[in-house]
Amino acid sequence: xxxxxxxETRERRRAAEIAGRLLDWYAESARDLPWRxxxxxxxxxxxxxxxxxxxxxxxxxxxxxxxxxxPTLEALAAAPQEEVLKAWEGLGYYARxxxxxxxxxxxVARYGGEVPDDPEAxxxxxxVGPYTAGAILSIAFNRPVPAVDGNVLRVMARxxxxxxxxARPATRRVVEELVRxxxxxxxxxxxxxxxxxxxxxxxxxRRPRCLLCPVRELxxxxxxxxxxxxxxxxxxxxxxxxxxxxxxxxxxxxxLIVRRPQEGLLAGLWELPGGDVPAGLxxxxxxxxxxxxxLGAEVEVGEHLVDVRHVFTxxxxxxxxxxxxxxxxxxxAEGEEVRWVAPEALGxxxxxxIYNKLLGLIRADR
Ligand code: SF4
Numbered sequence: 001x002x003x004x005x006x007x008e009t010r011e012r013r014r015a016a017e018i019a020g021r022l023l024d025w026y027a028e029s030a031r032d033l034p035w036r037x038x039x040x041x042x043x044x045x046x047x048x049x050x051x052x053x054x055x056x057x058x059x060x061x062x063x064x065x066x067x068x069x070x071p072t073l074e075a076l077a078a079a080p081q082e083e084v085l086k087a088w089e090g091l092g093y094y095a096r097x098x099x100x101x102x103x104x105x106x107x108v109a110r111y112g113g114e115v116p117d118d119p120e121a122x123x124x125x126x127x128v129g130p131y132t133a134g135a136i137l138s139i140a141f142n143r144p145v146p147a148v149d150g151n152v153l154r155v156m157a158r159x160x161x162x163x164x165x166x167a168r169p170a171t172r173r174v175v176e177e178l179v180r181x182x183x184x185x186x187x188x189x190x191x192x193x194x195x196x197x198x199x200x201x202x203x204x205x206r207r208p209r210c211l212l213c214p215v216r217e218l219x220x221x222x223x224x225x226x227x228x229x230x231x232x233x234x235x236x237x238x239x240x241x242x243x244x245x246x247x248x249x250x251x252x253x254x255x256l257i258v259r260r261p262q263e264g265l266l267a268g269l270w271e272l273p274g275g276d277v278p279a280g281l282x283x284x285x286x287x288x289x290x291x292x293x294x295l296g297a298e299v300e301v302g303e304h305l306v307d308v309r310h311v312f313t314x315x316x317x318x319x320x321x322x323x324x325x326x327x328x329x330x331x332x333a334e335g336e337e338v339r340w341v342a343p344e345a346l347g348x349x350x351x352x353x354i355y356n357k358l359l360g361l362i363r364a365d366r
Contacts, residue, residue, distance in 0.1 A: 015182040018159065018215050019191060023184065025214035026194035031056075031201070034063055036193070041115035041140035042073040042104075048135045049100050049127065053093050053313075056200070062091055073115070076101065077108045085268055085350040092353060094266055099127025117141040130176075138188040146179035147192045148172060151199025157231035158203060161220035167234040239316045245287040246274035246355075247324035248305055248362060249332075254340040256332060257349060258294070265312070270339075270349040272321065272358070283320050291324070295338065298327035306361045310354035321358055 030036065033056065035047035046066060050059045069087055070076035076084070081101060088097035103125040107115055115136065116122055123133040134147030148156075153166040156175045164171040183191050202209050210222055221227045249256040249272075258273045260266050275290045277283050284301040291297050302323040310317045326332065334340060341349065346359065 012181075014218060015178075016184070018218050019182050019184045019187075021214045021218070022194040022198060023187060023190055026190055026197060029197075029201075030193065031197060034060060034067075039140050039189075041117075041136055042076075043067065044140045045115065045128075045132070045136050046100065048132045049096050050091060052096060052132070054091055058091070062088075073104050073107060074113050077104045077113075081268060082350065086348070089350045090353060090356075094269060094350075094352070096127060098267065102126045103128065115140070117143065119143070119145060135192065138183075138192045140189075142186070142189045144180070144183045144185070144188045146176045146183070147196070148176050148179060149196065151203075152179065152192075152195050154205060154231050155195060155199045155203045158208070158221035158227060159215065159219050161224060161226060161230065163230065163232055165234045166231045237314075239311055239314055241316045241318060243277040243279075243283070244274060244317055244319040245277055245283045245290070246272040246319050246321045246358065247287055247291060247299065247301070248272060248321055249299065249324050249326065251326065251340065254342050255346070257339050257341055257346075259337040265315075266352045268350075269352050269355075271351060271355045274319075274321075284322065287322060287324065295332050297332050298330050299324040300327060306358060306365070308354055308358045308361065310352075310357075317354055319354060319358060321362070 033047075035043050038044070047059070047063055050063055050066075066087055070079060070084075079101075081098070084097055084101045085094060088094060091097075106125060107113060111121070117137065117140075119133065119137060122128060122136055123130065125133075128136070131147055131149045134145045135149075137143040137145050138147055146152075150166075153172065153175055156162065156178055157166055157171075160178060162171065162174065164174070166172070166175075179192075179195070198213070198215075202213050208227060210216055210219070210227060213219065213222075216222050219227075221230045247256070256273060257270045260269050260271060262268050273291055273295060274287055275294070277286045287301055288299055291299050302325060305321045305323055307321070308319050310319075332338060332340075339349070343363070351359065
């Protein structure tokens with residue numbers, strides 16, 4: 001046999017051996033997760049979106065509540081956005097919820113409420129990237145497509161001793177093709193989940209448990225003593241700090257809240273009136289200007305109540321909150337984007353985590 005053919009055969013055998021061991025291991029030790037008790041593509045889709053930037057333990061109670069509140073794709077599609085954002089409150093990265101909501105509405109409108117099992121149709125849904133499309137297609141429909149997330153990239157970089165930066169799209173494509181070739185016929189659903197589980201439970205980012213690993217003898221990184229140096233990951237940039245101000249405006253026991261724009265960070269969520277403070281400007285002065293521009297209100301800025309901080313992927317918000325009072329004779333009317341809310345009714349509005357923290361701190365203080 002020609003030597004490259006020989007190599008190819010050996011590679012295929014090795015891939016099949018890895019896959020077989022992973023499937024055996026998974027049959028024994030798959031994690032019992034609520035979305036694994038089903039092949040319902042809607043449930044699998046929701047779980048994958050929730051899991052994108054959030055830990056499994058955090059997701060489980062949200063997922064269970066969500067399925068009680070929106071048991072079917074149609075139920076979610078028909079729900080008002082406010083209710084969907086409220087159910088998502090605390091999970092963060094709200095664009096996920098808004099995109100999911102828009103995408104299930106599209107499934108109802110275009111596909112009669114059935115999640116399509118066609119790769120192109122799934123990949124074109126809002127908020128569904130290559131990983132999520134792969135996960136839905138393989139887990140729900142057993143289609144032999146890769147589902148490569150950060151866990152799978154790490155595992156494969158180690159198994160194959162790939163020293164390229166896993167943050168690069170080219171590396172991801174290489175890994176996708178390796179996974180595609182490794183999927184055992186008819187077993188895509190379990191295989192992809194087995195790879196994800198191996199990454200989550202055994203081949204973890206720090207201190208992988210190689211001694212318990214079912215594919216240790218086949219792992220290039222292990223054999224070469226390079227587990228500690230793989231995968232290689234380009235350094236992420238530090239999040240950019242943003243100074244913000246917010247006003248606590250209370251009148252007759254009601255608090256003034258405003259809704260964020262429908263586009264951009266934390267779109268559609270509620271917050272206290274205020275905004276970004278440009279570099280070099282005083283926060284109190286900025287707050288007066290912001291409230292005048294946004295609400296047509298003249299305010300007197302009072303005591304500084306509290307500071308809170310929140311780290312997003314690319315930003316760090318630092319919010320200074322002041323008590324403020326409307327100038328005599330000045331009124332702010334309620335509307336779609338503006339509300340005066342009694343303390344006991346605040347829970348009906350979806351706030352970003354940082355504002356929930358801020359409200360909690362101020363109320364605890366009183
Ligand atoms: S042997 Fe270690 S590095 Fe290799 S796949 Fe298993 S856990 Fe990961």
